[in-house]
Amino acid sequence: MGKRYSRKNKGNAGPRKERDANTSSTYHELVRENAMLEEYYKAQKLVSEEEWPTFWNHLKVTLPTTFRITGTRSHAAEIRDTVKNAFVPHLRDISVDGVIADPPRPLAWYPDEFGWHFDVPRTLLKKSAEYAKFHSFLVAETEVGNISRQEAVSMIPPLLLDVKPQHWVMDMCAAPGSKTAQIIEMVHANDQPKQVPTGLILANDSDYKRSHMLIHQTKRLQSPCLMVTNHDATMMPTMKLAPNKEGESVPFEFDRVLADVPCSGDATLRKNPMVWKNWTHGGAMPLHQTQVSILQRGVQLLKVGGRIVYSTCSFNPMENEAVVAEILNRANGSLELVDVSHELPELKRRPGLSDWKVFTRDGKIVDKFEDVPADAGGKFIASMWPPKNAADLHLERCLRIYPHLQDTGGFFVAVFKKTAPFVVPNPGRAAAAAARVEQSKASTETEETTKVEATESTTDSISTGDKHKLDNEEGEKEVVKKPRMSRAERFGVVRKEEPFLFLDNNNADIQLISNFYGLDKEFPTDQFLVRSEGEKNKTIYFVSEAVKSILQSEEIHRLKVVNTGVRTFIRQDTKTPTDCSFRVNSEGIGMMRQFFSSARVLSVQLPELTILLQNPYPKTSQFAESLQETLTNWPSGCCLFEFDPALEPNKDEPNPRWEGQGITGFVKGKMVFPVWKANVSFNLLLNKEERRSLAMRLGIDCVDAPHVIEGGAKGTAAKAAETTDDSTPASEDVSTEASPMPVDEVEPEATA
């Protein structure tokens, strides 16, 4: 036994060696102090004078580790119970070098204990065998997407968005996609057997590369209801549906909108210590106008009666209450702040500010817009100051989350309800006038100054080629140079993407697939699509009815869709003669299994899965004698192996992986895997991460995907045929195969 560990008790983290992204790759002392920052926020009166030292000192303490258990409800409950019952009891009172750490615990306010946090010193993580096991469990489950590392405060906006499965939701600034993933889970929260939810998630980001991070992050959720787009959110086009019976294309609006806007990110000091060094008075100034424009466009695309959530990871009122106040005044009564004091009751929060100060770039307070000195530099806009009617706007309904309240990062959230159509009164003229005044004041601009175009109309514009500080949820703060947009892009005419071609019910491939897998008669086969015109269908995607309706709108060319649909079937060219050359992709199997008959499904038990996981291309002769006849007579091509842990004789025995801890096997629900049967051998069509996670959950060892064993080259069906004298597709083809859809170009951020 020893003393209980707490970073807070350790006090100020003091100087720390950090990598300075802006200067070089060398490490140097990073001091967690910034007099300008301290003076600025003291002046904003974020907290009382007595509370200030607690608030301020907490900003210097490194964040605890937080994670969210993801996926469908039943599956997520299984993982949560494993953490809670199998691991936590063994992590209590672990003492290393005289230090005891509290075990992981659920976030008090996160529903159903699906959000967790823990805070242990590195030495304990390294030296404790129990923590090492817990860590490897977290890594394996993160790799397959059952656990997602996400900052606690970043989980709040989707919870307050109150998404229901039937809702059409737009996430305007979505990359890298932590919140989008939460929204997708909410749309699928109530999935019924053999039904695809009617909800829709449109996840957008203006940064093309980051929109691909978003695709990677959400792929594991296998949602046919998701569309990823790549627009400047201030100019999100009005969207329409496929023509109705009368031949009209009707515009639609969203039930829910999330505007998690780009911000200065100064509330992420605990996660991104570089903010201490880089913070300046002018940091928020170029962002205010963009934030107002994004929020305004979101409100315009929201249904009357719908909810829009605005959020930032900044403490700055210029990016928070000032934006909220401006949009409320523009809305002229058609928008109200929702009092969410009864939602997430365990979440400690502080009310929004009704008064705040605006500083010049050199740190002087300016009481009102008209008083900005001519040589002040920077771009001032009247809406940065508290409006005259601030006291009437109920800004106290905004949520300010401070780090010392529940040991989190800082965050700002405002929840609005649209009560009537939103009409911008003379938007172009008002803003242009503001721009003229403001331009006459801004005599010079330093190099770092971001130019914000104040011209506003229904096609709001923002400056491009700017340095935008973006919050990168899981990584360090980064400065991203936004590409200059072409005129065509600015006005919503987008470059030509591969078309989305829906396959007819009578299409020969669809007929073949339907017969081979015994597709349910109720299955909407008219929602399958391909993206390559003229060629033989290589990859077949499945989308929901809502997505199909949008893709078939006459104005779809205005929407830059970068990704949609679950990759469901892939044509497999092998030498083995088979009745159907389409295999089920592991990405789509969870959704599709319920629609398949049992014709292609083989029930297997742990010994068969073990053989498949421990041998590259196991031969029929390697399986148990009792199965040999079935396996020999099994037709070649793709089949599904189904494993039901409830049928295992040793299901209540300790999982050997966790031996000594008394942890019982924790796989509960049925699992199904695509397997390729060649002439005499089989191959489990899972990628490396999926194999590892499965082996861990079964408590066995595994070998990596066959091509890794065969010498590390990327596997192909032909290579597999060479090495095994058979034509079994290699496992890694499952996830790395070239796709006509844009493939992930950017590695996702490390999540574990």
Ligand SMILES: C[S@@+](CC[C@H](N)C(=O)[O-])C[C@H]1O[C@@H](n2cnc3c(N)ncnc32)[C@H](O)[C@@H]1O
């Ligand atoms: C705070 S981050 C979003 C984090 C994300 N919601 C999540 O939870 O993972 C802001 C994002 O806005 C994007 N962005 C910046 N300006 C934008 C604009 N004008 N329109 C749309 N997205 C924008 C950035 O590329 C960045 O990915």
